[in-house]
Amino acid sequence: MIASRWFPAITVMAMVFFAGAPLMIARAPYESTMGLVQKIFYFHVPAWIAMFSAVFVCGISSAIYLFKGKKFADHLAVAAAELTVLFGLIGLVTGPLWARKAWGLWWQWDARLTSALILWMIFVAYQLLRQYGGPGSDKLAAGMALFGMANVPFVYWSVNVWRTIHPTTNVVPTLVPGMSEALLWCSVAFVLIFVLTLSARVKLESHRAAIDRLYLSLDD
Amino acid sequence: MRLALGKVKDVRRRKNYITTLLVILVTGFLQTLTASSQNLLISSFTPLVVHVAQTQPAQDEFVPIDELPPEDQLPAAPLLIAAYAFAWVALLVYVWSLWRRLGSVERELADVARRISNRSGGA
Amino acid sequence: MVSRFIQVAWLIVKKDLTIEARSRELFLTTLFFAASCVLVFAFGFVSDQNPIGEAAAGILWIAIAFAGTLALGRAFERERYHDVLHALLLAPADRPAIYIGKLLGVICLLAIVEIIIVPLISLFFQTPILRHPWLLGGLLACGTLGFASVGTLFAAMLVRARSRDVLLPVLLYPITIPVIIAGVRGTVLLLQPEIDVVMVRAWIGMLVFFDVVFITLSLWTFEPLMTD
Numbered sequence: 001m002i003a004s005r006w007f008p009a010i011t012v013m014a015m016v017f018f019a020g021a022p023l024m025i026a027r028a029p030y031e032s033t034m035g036l037v038q039k040i041f042y043f044h045v046p047a048w049i050a051m052f053s054a055v056f057v058c059g060i061s062s063a064i065y066l067f068k069g070k071k072f073a074d075h076l077a078v079a080a081a082e083l084t085v086l087f088g089l090i091g092l093v094t095g096p097l098w099a100r101k102a103w104g105l106w107w108q109w110d111a112r113l114t115s116a117l118i119l120w121m122i123f124v125a126y127q128l129l130r131q132y133g134g135p136g137s138d139k140l141a142a143g144m145a146l147f148g149m150a151n152v153p154f155v156y157w158s159v160n161v162w163r164t165i166h167p168t169t170n171v172v173p174t175l176v177p178g179m180s181e182a183l184l185w186c187s188v189a190f191v192l193i194f195v196l197t198l199s200a201r202v203k204l205e206s207h208r209a210a211i212d213r214l215y216l217s218l219d220d
Numbered sequence: 221m222r223l224a225l226g227k228v229k230d231v232r233r234r235k236n237y238i239t240t241l242l243v244i245l246v247t248g249f250l251q252t253l254t255a256s257s258q259n260l261l262i263s264s265f266t267p268l269v270v271h272v273a274q275t276q277p278a279q280d281e282f283v284p285i286d287e288l289p290p291e292d293q294l295p296a297a298p299l300l301i302a303a304y305a306f307a308w309v310a311l312l313v314y315v316w317s318l319w320r321r322l323g324s325v326e327r328e329l330a331d332v333a334r335r336i337s338n339r340s341g342g343a
Numbered sequence: 344m345v346s347r348f349i350q351v352a353w354l355i356v357k358k359d360l361t362i363e364a365r366s367r368e369l370f371l372t373t374l375f376f377a378a379s380c381v382l383v384f385a386f387g388f389v390s391d392q393n394p395i396g397e398a399a400a401g402i403l404w405i406a407i408a409f410a411g412t413l414a415l416g417r418a419f420e421r422e423r424y425h426d427v428l429h430a431l432l433l434a435p436a437d438r439p440a441i442y443i444g445k446l447l448g449v450i451c452l453l454a455i456v457e458i459i460i461v462p463l464i465s466l467f468f469q470t471p472i473l474r475h476p477w478l479l480g481g482l483l484a485c486g487t488l489g490f491a492s493v494g495t496l497f498a499a500m501l502v503r504a505r506s507r508d509v510l511l512p513v514l515l516y517p518i519t520i521p522v523i524i525a526g527v528r529g530t531v532l533l534l535q536p537e538i539d540v541v542m543v544r545a546w547i548g549m550l551v552f553f554d555v556v557f558i559t560l561s562l563w564t565f566e567p568l569m570t571d
Contacts, residue, residue: 066564066567066568067567114524115521118517118520118521121517122517122518124517125513125514125517128510128513129510129513129514132505132506132510133501133504133505133506133510134504134505134506135503135504135505136500136503136504137504137505139500139567139568140497140500140501140504140514140568142568143496143497143500143564143568144514144518146560146564147493147518147557147560148518150556150560154521
């Protein structure tokens with residue numbers, strides 16, 4: 001994908017969206033109880049959207065790798081797992097920074113925060129396994145990713161099922177127009193950057209596999 | 221061949237059965253949880269922590285933010301700036317590390333390809 | 344088909360239990376480790392030189408998690424040492440049946456360890472943890488099943504991996520933390536003077552949910568994961 005003609009177009013689009021983000025965010029109305037600090041919302045939610053997308057990409061490609069054995073699916077899974085950790089980290093840092101002002105505390109062990117942290121940790125464990133597990137760790141990591149993906153509906157619906165300090169999923173569909181446009185803009189920006197970094201990372205993984213194959217043929 | 225195909229169908233049938241069962245159980249359970257969520261008093265997964273002495277008495281009722289004592293009013297701007305800065309820095313650092321890794325891998329790839337062509341050229 | 348599945352699983356359970364009955368290695372080491380864990384935590388969480396009663400619920404589940412990890416690691420180390428797992432996979436047996444057989448063996452071991460540890464905790468922490476034995480039994484059964492189901496899958500997979508001793512907890516704990524949370528919350532409720540049976544049943548229900556998800560995922564993935 002990185003070598004295709006779409007890549008420069010998507011890069012330009014991503015840059016435009018990121019450049020326009022501050023304008024959209026500044027234009028968005030203030031939230032009545034939280035004021036300025038609520039504007040973290042426009043990066044916090046898209047970061048988690050990108051993280052969940054990465055988890056799904058990783059989970060689905062892991063399933064394909066496990067059951068069909070396609071090597072490309074493994075490269076995609078590795079790349080998506082790394083991005084899960086990145087976007088999850090952004091979400092986990094922006095959240096408490098917002099919470100400190102909005103809720104008065106940095107962290108709380110409610111259902112949403114706990115399950116989101118656990119989901120993130122599963123993919124950190126994935127990284128450790130791929131790095132230090134040795135041969136055969138690709139299949140085991142694929143199994144891990146499936147368990148991680150199974151967690152996502154739990155994380156998403158935990159705010160609706162339990163009474164949590166974290167807002168419910170009802171907030172996004174009922175946003176006022178100024179806020180929903182800004183959120184949509186930032187979400188598109190994050191998804192575009194997710195697609196770009198994913199394709200670059202997959203390229204890196206494919207190169208590494210090619211080098212391994214070439215070294216093997218060199219030894220023959 | 222026929223025996224192998226028969227086994228595949230059995231495995232698939234069993235997997236479908238397990239999937240259907242799982243979907244039914246999960247849907248049923250989620251419905252039960254949602255229906256009884258009004259009764260659930262689970263408000264947190266708070267770990268068992270020994271109580272720490274409070275520095276001031278807890279508020280009993282809602283106090284508007286501008287009427288709070290000064291030490292409770294946090295400035296929002298540093299938190300906002302820190303959040304956006306972190307997101308930007310994290311993305312930039314990652315893209316930069318990707319760039320570096322891609323560069324070194326491409327160099328190594330070119331090097332190995334050259335060695336192979338030298339060997340096959342020379343041999 | 345089903346009877347053959349049960350037959351294979353039963354044979355594997357019988358094999359594991361027979362080896363265990365003769366050597367008692369896993370059982371004794373796991374039991375002693377669990378008891379030491381409980382002691383360490385009993386001394387770690389003190390208030391006025393007495394163990395904190397409320398910490399008993401958490402410590403019970405931590406001891407199960409740690410002892411379970413150790414037992415899983417050792418159980419599959421034994422398989423690896425004699426190349427038994429390779430032989431099992433070569434046999435014309437359903438892979439999921441092998442998984443269920445190993446799982447039942449681990450659960451039997453953990454069940455016996457728990458039966459001994461729970462009264463020990465009741466003694467050390469002076470808490471009435473045995474006041475509602477059936478509810479506690481339900482929590483422990485569902486929680487142990489959830490923990491062991493994921494643990495058996497990963498321990499079997501890690502048999503051929505490098506750094507397997509440290510990787511098993513690294514992989515297992517993030518996935519089984521929800522099971523531990525549900526178990527602890529349920530057990531804490533049982534330690535209250537007035538127990539809320541509805542809430543305890545809700546936590547047992549959540550544990551059953553996790554068990555279903557984990558066992559289904561494990562059964563699906565055991566075959567492709569164990570194939571080279």
